[in-house]
Amino acid sequence: MMRNLRQLFPPCLRCLAPGWPSALVLGHPWAPSQLPAQYCELYRAPLTLSCSVSRLHCESESFKMDLILDVNIQIYPVDLGDKFRLVIASTLYEDGTLDDGEYNPTDDRPSRADQFEYVMYGKVYRIEGDETSTEAATRLSAYVSYGGLLMRLQGDANNLHGFEVDSRVYLLMKKLAF
Structure with missing residues:
Protein backbone atom coordinates (compact mmCIF):
# COMPACT_ATOMS: atom_id res chain seq x y z
CA MET A 1 0.00 0.00 0.00
CA MET A 2 2.78 2.49 0.87
CA ARG A 3 4.47 1.93 -2.48
CA ASN A 4 1.19 2.66 -4.26
CA LEU A 5 0.80 5.87 -2.24
CA ARG A 6 4.32 6.94 -3.11
CA GLN A 7 3.52 6.42 -6.79
CA LEU A 8 0.25 8.33 -6.44
CA PHE A 9 1.79 11.33 -4.66
CA PRO A 10 5.02 12.76 -6.08
CA PRO A 11 7.85 13.54 -3.62
CA CYS A 12 7.07 17.28 -3.65
CA LEU A 13 3.61 16.65 -2.18
CA ARG A 14 3.40 15.75 1.48
CA CYS A 15 0.13 14.58 2.91
CA LEU A 16 -1.35 13.80 6.29
CA ALA A 17 -0.82 10.06 6.25
CA PRO A 18 1.05 7.64 8.52
CA GLY A 19 4.70 7.46 7.51
CA TRP A 20 4.59 10.78 5.67
CA PRO A 21 5.55 14.25 6.96
CA SER A 22 2.54 16.02 8.45
CA ALA A 23 2.37 19.06 6.19
CA LEU A 24 0.98 19.85 2.79
CA VAL A 25 3.19 21.75 0.36
CA LEU A 26 1.23 24.73 -0.91
CA GLY A 27 1.14 25.54 -4.58
CA HIS A 28 0.95 21.97 -5.84
CA PRO A 29 -1.51 21.50 -8.73
CA TRP A 30 -3.51 18.96 -6.69
CA ALA A 31 -5.79 20.79 -4.33
CA PRO A 32 -6.41 19.20 -0.90
CA SER A 33 -10.00 18.54 -1.95
CA GLN A 34 -8.65 16.16 -4.61
CA LEU A 35 -6.88 14.00 -2.03
CA PRO A 36 -8.52 10.72 -1.06
CA ALA A 37 -10.96 11.10 1.85
CA GLN A 38 -8.75 9.19 4.31
CA TYR A 39 -6.12 11.99 3.98
CA CYS A 40 -8.44 14.84 4.91
CA GLU A 41 -7.24 18.17 6.26
CA LEU A 42 -6.90 18.78 9.96
CA TYR A 43 -7.27 22.57 9.75
CA ARG A 44 -7.99 25.19 7.10
CA ALA A 45 -8.64 28.90 7.61
CA PRO A 46 -7.49 32.22 6.19
CA LEU A 47 -4.93 33.78 8.55
CA THR A 48 -3.60 37.29 9.00
CA LEU A 49 -0.08 37.76 10.30
CA SER A 50 0.13 40.23 13.15
CA CYS A 51 3.41 40.29 14.98
CA SER A 52 3.35 41.29 18.61
Whole structure:
Protein backbone atom coordinates (compact mmCIF):
# COMPACT_ATOMS: atom_id res chain seq x y z
CA MET A 1 0.00 0.00 0.00
CA MET A 2 2.78 2.49 0.87
CA ARG A 3 4.47 1.93 -2.48
CA ASN A 4 1.19 2.66 -4.26
CA LEU A 5 0.80 5.87 -2.24
CA ARG A 6 4.32 6.94 -3.11
CA GLN A 7 3.52 6.42 -6.79
CA LEU A 8 0.25 8.33 -6.44
CA PHE A 9 1.79 11.33 -4.66
CA PRO A 10 5.02 12.76 -6.08
CA PRO A 11 7.85 13.54 -3.62
CA CYS A 12 7.07 17.28 -3.65
CA LEU A 13 3.61 16.65 -2.18
CA ARG A 14 3.40 15.75 1.48
CA CYS A 15 0.13 14.58 2.91
CA LEU A 16 -1.35 13.80 6.29
CA ALA A 17 -0.82 10.06 6.25
CA PRO A 18 1.05 7.64 8.52
CA GLY A 19 4.70 7.46 7.51
CA TRP A 20 4.59 10.78 5.67
CA PRO A 21 5.55 14.25 6.96
CA SER A 22 2.54 16.02 8.45
CA ALA A 23 2.37 19.06 6.19
CA LEU A 24 0.98 19.85 2.79
CA VAL A 25 3.19 21.75 0.36
CA LEU A 26 1.23 24.73 -0.91
CA GLY A 27 1.14 25.54 -4.58
CA HIS A 28 0.95 21.97 -5.84
CA PRO A 29 -1.51 21.50 -8.73
CA TRP A 30 -3.51 18.96 -6.69
CA ALA A 31 -5.79 20.79 -4.33
CA PRO A 32 -6.41 19.20 -0.90
CA SER A 33 -10.00 18.54 -1.95
CA GLN A 34 -8.65 16.16 -4.61
CA LEU A 35 -6.88 14.00 -2.03
CA PRO A 36 -8.52 10.72 -1.06
CA ALA A 37 -10.96 11.10 1.85
CA GLN A 38 -8.75 9.19 4.31
CA TYR A 39 -6.12 11.99 3.98
CA CYS A 40 -8.44 14.84 4.91
CA GLU A 41 -7.24 18.17 6.26
CA LEU A 42 -6.90 18.78 9.96
CA TYR A 43 -7.27 22.57 9.75
CA ARG A 44 -7.99 25.19 7.10
CA ALA A 45 -8.64 28.90 7.61
CA PRO A 46 -7.49 32.22 6.19
CA LEU A 47 -4.93 33.78 8.55
CA THR A 48 -3.60 37.29 9.00
CA LEU A 49 -0.08 37.76 10.30
CA SER A 50 0.13 40.23 13.15
CA CYS A 51 3.41 40.29 14.98
CA SER A 52 3.35 41.29 18.61
CA VAL A 53 6.61 39.65 19.72
CA SER A 54 10.18 40.40 18.73
CA ARG A 55 13.23 38.32 19.52
CA LEU A 56 16.09 40.52 20.68
CA HIS A 57 19.74 39.48 20.26
CA CYS A 58 21.87 41.54 22.64
CA GLU A 59 25.42 41.73 23.96
CA SER A 60 26.45 43.11 27.32
CA GLU A 61 28.98 45.91 27.22
CA SER A 62 30.59 45.04 30.53
CA PHE A 63 30.25 41.34 31.42
CA LYS A 64 30.62 39.59 28.03
CA MET A 65 27.13 38.16 28.33
CA ASP A 66 24.88 37.28 25.39
CA LEU A 67 21.12 37.65 25.66
CA ILE A 68 18.33 36.36 23.46
CA LEU A 69 14.98 37.66 24.70
CA ASP A 70 11.40 37.63 23.42
CA VAL A 71 9.62 40.93 24.10
CA ASN A 72 5.97 41.88 23.55
CA ILE A 73 6.51 44.91 21.31
CA GLN A 74 2.89 46.04 21.61
CA ILE A 75 3.55 46.68 25.30
CA TYR A 76 7.23 47.64 25.10
CA PRO A 77 8.40 48.71 21.62
CA VAL A 78 12.14 48.35 20.99
CA ASP A 79 14.23 49.38 18.00
CA LEU A 80 17.52 48.18 16.59
CA GLY A 81 20.35 49.90 18.44
CA ASP A 82 18.38 50.66 21.60
CA LYS A 83 20.37 50.34 24.81
CA PHE A 84 18.67 49.23 27.97
CA ARG A 85 19.36 48.28 31.55
CA LEU A 86 18.42 44.71 32.44
CA VAL A 87 18.04 43.28 35.92
CA ILE A 88 17.07 39.72 36.79
CA ALA A 89 15.96 39.33 40.40
CA SER A 90 14.29 36.76 42.62
CA THR A 91 12.05 39.39 44.23
CA LEU A 92 10.72 42.85 43.49
CA TYR A 93 11.05 44.03 47.07
CA GLU A 94 14.06 46.24 47.65
CA ASP A 95 14.60 44.82 51.14
CA GLY A 96 15.08 41.32 49.65
CA THR A 97 11.88 39.85 51.08
CA LEU A 98 10.73 36.97 48.90
CA ASP A 99 7.27 37.16 47.39
CA ASP A 100 4.83 34.60 46.04
CA GLY A 101 4.72 36.01 42.50
CA GLU A 102 1.17 37.31 42.89
CA TYR A 103 0.42 40.93 42.06
CA ASN A 104 -1.12 42.77 45.00
CA PRO A 105 -2.34 46.28 44.11
CA THR A 106 -2.81 47.18 47.79
CA ASP A 107 0.83 46.46 48.66
CA ASP A 108 2.50 49.84 49.15
CA ARG A 109 6.03 48.63 49.87
CA PRO A 110 8.79 50.04 47.63
CA SER A 111 9.29 47.87 44.56
CA ARG A 112 12.11 47.53 42.05
CA ALA A 113 9.43 47.57 39.35
CA ASP A 114 8.78 51.26 40.05
CA GLN A 115 12.18 52.10 38.52
CA PHE A 116 11.67 50.09 35.30
CA GLU A 117 9.47 50.25 32.21
CA TYR A 118 8.96 46.54 31.43
CA VAL A 119 8.69 43.69 33.95
CA MET A 120 8.10 39.96 33.42
CA TYR A 121 7.85 37.06 35.86
CA GLY A 122 9.01 33.61 34.81
CA LYS A 123 10.62 30.30 35.60
CA VAL A 124 14.13 28.99 34.94
CA TYR A 125 13.60 25.77 33.00
CA ARG A 126 17.11 24.80 31.93
CA ILE A 127 20.76 25.54 32.64
CA GLU A 128 23.45 24.27 30.29
CA GLY A 129 27.22 24.24 30.52
CA ASP A 130 29.71 24.74 27.71
CA GLU A 131 30.21 21.29 26.15
CA THR A 132 33.29 22.39 24.19
CA SER A 133 35.46 22.27 27.31
CA THR A 134 36.55 19.12 29.17
CA GLU A 135 37.02 21.09 32.39
CA ALA A 136 34.27 22.47 34.58
CA ALA A 137 31.97 24.70 32.55
CA THR A 138 33.36 28.20 32.24
CA ARG A 139 30.31 29.49 30.36
CA LEU A 140 26.72 28.75 31.23
CA SER A 141 23.41 29.33 29.53
CA ALA A 142 20.32 29.97 31.64
CA TYR A 143 16.92 29.54 29.96
CA VAL A 144 13.81 31.22 31.36
CA SER A 145 10.21 31.14 30.17
CA TYR A 146 8.10 34.19 30.91
CA GLY A 147 4.70 32.73 30.09
CA GLY A 148 5.93 31.60 26.68
CA LEU A 149 8.24 34.54 26.01
CA LEU A 150 11.66 32.95 26.16
CA MET A 151 15.07 34.13 27.30
CA ARG A 152 18.56 32.70 27.03
CA LEU A 153 21.29 34.42 29.01
CA GLN A 154 24.75 33.08 28.26
CA GLY A 155 28.05 34.04 29.79
CA ASP A 156 30.68 33.42 32.42
CA ALA A 157 29.59 30.85 35.01
CA ASN A 158 30.52 33.27 37.82
CA ASN A 159 27.87 35.72 36.62
CA LEU A 160 25.15 33.05 36.45
CA HIS A 161 25.78 31.20 39.72
CA GLY A 162 22.47 32.38 41.24
CA PHE A 163 20.29 30.68 38.63
CA GLU A 164 18.65 27.38 39.62
CA VAL A 165 16.28 25.20 37.60
CA ASP A 166 12.62 25.66 38.65
CA SER A 167 13.35 28.95 40.44
CA ARG A 168 11.11 31.94 39.76
CA VAL A 169 12.70 35.18 38.55
CA TYR A 170 11.71 38.68 37.52
CA LEU A 171 13.11 40.41 34.46
CA LEU A 172 13.16 44.20 34.63
CA MET A 173 14.07 46.45 31.68
CA LYS A 174 14.48 50.17 31.15
CA LYS A 175 15.76 51.96 28.05
CA LEU A 176 18.84 54.10 28.54
CA ALA A 177 19.22 57.60 27.12
CA PHE A 178 22.34 58.12 25.05
